[in-house]
Amino acid sequence: MNILEVKNLVSQLNTEDGVLHIINDVSFAVKEDECFGIIGESGCGKTMTSMSILGYSDRIGLKAVSGEILFKGEDVLKFSKKRLREYNGKEAAIILQDPMQALDPLFTIKDQMIETIRRHQKVSKKEAEKIMIETAESLSVAKEKLNCYPHQLSGGMLQRIVGAMVLSCRPKLIIADEPTTALDVTIQLQYLKLLKRLQKEYHTALIFISHDIKVISMMCDRIAVMYAGEIVETGTRDDLFYHPKHPYTQALFKATNIDGNIRERYETIDGAPPNLKEEIAGCPFAERCQYATDACISGKPEVVKINDEHTVKCRRIADE
Amino acid sequence: MRYLAKKIIEALITIFIVTIIVFLAIHSSGDPINSLLPDSATEAQRQELTEKLGLDRPLVEQYGRFVKDALSGDLGTSYTSKRPVLEMIAEKLPYTFELALVAIIIAFIVTIIFGSLAAIWKNTILDRIILAIAAFFKASPIFFIAILAVQLLGVKLRVLPVAGAGTPLHLVMPAGLLGLAIASDMTTLLRSNMIAVLESDFIKFGRLRGLPEYKVILKHALRNSFSSVLALSSFIFASLISGSIVVETIFAWPGVGILSYNSVISRDFPVVQGIVLILSILTILLSFTMDALLAMLDPRIRKSV
DSSP states (O other): OOOEEEEEEEEEEETTTTTEEEEEEEEEEEEOOOOOEEEEOOTSHHHHHHHHHOOOOOGTTTTEEEEEEETTEEGGGGOHHHHHHHHHHHHHHESSSOOOHSSSSSSSSHHHHHHHHHHHOOOOOHHHHHHHHHHHHTTTTTGGGGSOOOGGGGGHHHHHHHHHHTTTTTEEEEESSSSTTSSSSHHHHHHHHHHHHHHHHTTTTTEESSHHHHHHHOOOOEEEEEEEEEEEEEEEEEHHHHHOOSSSHHHHHHHTTTTTTSSSOOOOOOSOOOTTOOSSOOOOTTGGGOOOOOHHHSSOOOEEEEESSSSEOOOOHHHH | OHHHHHHHHHHHHHHHHHHHEEEEEHTTTOHHHHHHHHOOOOHHHHHHHHHHHHHOOOOHHHHHHHHHHHTTTOOOOOOTTTTTTTHHHHHHHHHHHHHHHHHHHHHHHHHIIIIIHHTTTTTTTHHHHHHHHHHHHSSSHHHHHHHHIIIIIIIIIIOOOOOOOSHHHHOOOHHHHHHHHHHHHHHHHHHHHHHHHTTTTTHHHHHHHTOHHHIIIIIIHHHHHHHHHHHHHHHHHHHHHHHHHHHHHTTTOSHHHHHHHHHHHTTTTHHHHHOOOOOOOOHHHHHHHHHHHHHHHOOOHHOOO
16 A cells, blocks of 8 residues: 555746756655665765655746655645645654754753653653553653753754654654754664664654665665656666666666675766756766666656556667 | 853843943043032132042042942932932833833733744745834834824824823833833844744754644744744843933933933933932843843753853
């Protein structure tokens, strides 16, 4: 069962300098209980996609031009403000990148957690406190920490608290937007393992967003590769790992020292992502692609189905 | 607590410096013997009074006596009315205090309402109107606005009394104008702070936790942006005190302001000295109160030293 289906989403950001084509015909589906990864370099539209899924796009000036985002069959883009407030936190929640910035510095952790719990569940203060302590314990957050203010705690502790806050409302879908990027390297792995365990325990779907291929392949069952506002390849972890089809995916794996062997030097991808100010007529990766033909530059590639899970948007694969 | 202790020490040091400045300013403003004795006084009489007042003593000793007298409530005697300065100020101070307090309350209410509205609907017509009115109050001298208000509300429409004290209606124009004058600075400050706060992650996360918008604004955004307004309140109170002198004079409000105006005109130095001393201490106490309020709002300040 799919809990979330994004269908042909096209979104634009209106800036002073003109229109930015942020999300260009993005489609993917997330199943209940699965961890779905979105990988791509910065500025490729990962975070903008997650904001759209949460119905937050209007607030940041992102306009959905066409397409739909179906959460359990309901279009998030058509949610009323009231419906959206129910949806946010209770059905779909997010863990932001920097836990140091995610909590209000003027209130205790406890205050903000109880505020969240009582927003979505009709419980007394005492019951809310019980839920809070239980959830905090499952993320190994000690009870005493709950009386602290955010500035008194470390980034790792705060990110666990944010996790507890999100999980306390038992959402069906959690988006984790680079949740470990702002943490110390030493606790990154610890946090990821915790997140993975809780995702299984609480039976939620998790959309995991990262630019780090190692982290993504450790966490996710299925992975989508995003480039310049388009999803260029989707597949299971093994599909992408062992049989990457899109030249960008291949280059991405090459650029990362994924097999653990120490290489003399990392491969890099020549060139830079395209300017999102102009609508791209062809494949967005064409300019950097070593296999690109004239057809790649002039026309959009079709989505090619390799197997049930594995799809790729590349003319070269289609021609084979 | 260490924060408050630090602030108390700071306040005491400031008061100490104020007494030195007041003392030196008066000392350097000329020989008081000239104003105390008639021109026909003999050299012996002048000598006698100088010794009696201790003016022949070293400066430090004179300062010590000034502080000692001030602490025991003796701020000297007025040249013009021959009454004790403290008594003269004490009977006027409640009026000034009332005016200042009501002005502060008005300023805070106006700031919170209009600063928030302008921030939430930034770059809309409402925001521009609020900013334009704030700019008008900031740019125009308070006596000018006061005269306009008197003409319109007091003389043309006859809805408010133009001068004096006694009823709450008498307070409306002076306290309202004074409040608006300081609110103009605070409103633009709150607006820009809140615009920045509204863009921060914890507001975004608050909304994405599903919190209703009123809670996001009133609880989280307002509190976070208001603390920086409080942090700047010392500057605001300085303009409150100087503004009150102008406002009191225009509206014949029987407070310290009008007394100081009269004393300056008649070169009644002991009274001026007393007023400057007491108003300075009042300002220092007010900013101390705001610092304490700030510490109540912001746990990071409480813990830091």
